[in-house]
Amino acid sequence: MYADPAVKGSDEGTNLQPEGAHTTPWLGGLPWPYRSTAPGFTFRVNGSGGFEGMALTPDGKKLLPLLEKTLVGGKDKTLLIHEFDIESRRYTGVKYEYVLEEKGTNIGDFILVDDTHGLVIERDNFEREQAVHKALFEVKLEGEGRPVRKRLAVDLMKITDPNGLSSGSEGLGLGETFSFPFTTIEDVVAFDRRRIGIINDNNYPFSAGRRAGKAEETEFIVIDLDQELGRL
Secondary structure, X not given: OOOOOOOOOOOOOOOOOOOOOOEOXXXXXXXXXXXXXXXXXXXXXXXXXXXXXXXXXOOOOEEEEEEOOOEOOOOOOEEEXXXXXXXXXXXXXXXXXXXXXXXXXXXXXXXXXXXXXXXXXXXXXXXXXXXXXXXXXXXXXXOOXXXXXXXXXXXXXXXXXXXXXXXXXXXXXXXXXXXXXXXOEEEEEEOOOOEEEEEEOOOOOOOOOOOOOOOOOOOEEEEEOOOOOOOO
16 A cells, blocks of 8 residues: 655555545556545445345346445345446446345345346345245346335245255255255356256355355256246
């Protein structure tokens, strides 16, 4: 970090660029006012609560980043989706709201499957037996400034496995009823409107959602939905 000899204590690591500079190499060239630090500004984003999901519109022109957690002082259980124009590299000012379920604390990912319909992974912050809310919701963008419409697409703690694909292994949530009891489930992909894929982040070597005391693996599961996407 840069220090300013004219300012006592300026070598404590809070300067992100020299005085008079407009951008900083430490933040990928983003603007950052000289000597502007956390003590002088009220940060509303919770720790590890910034953009977590980021949907791309089908035409490839806009991004829709979704915050992982609620803002400090914001609406209870409400996350914000912002619209970003790729060509101009600016936010458009269009926003949507995503309202968490009662037991939801975070989101893990957000994608679009058409202009208005998408998928959001919603979860609590627990693993193993303490995990109760791991879910995939289909969402529909209803209009600027309004909450998105939601429908539970998959309860990731209760996935039917009639063919016993997970049988024969040891661990929690295996067998006829399969579950994904991981703290961080952070990727979803739609192969088509009936088949999706889900991937966990194993936080190696710290998470142990499947087997107590054993660093968990990264699991990629493919799920056939009971209802076609895009009809919400």
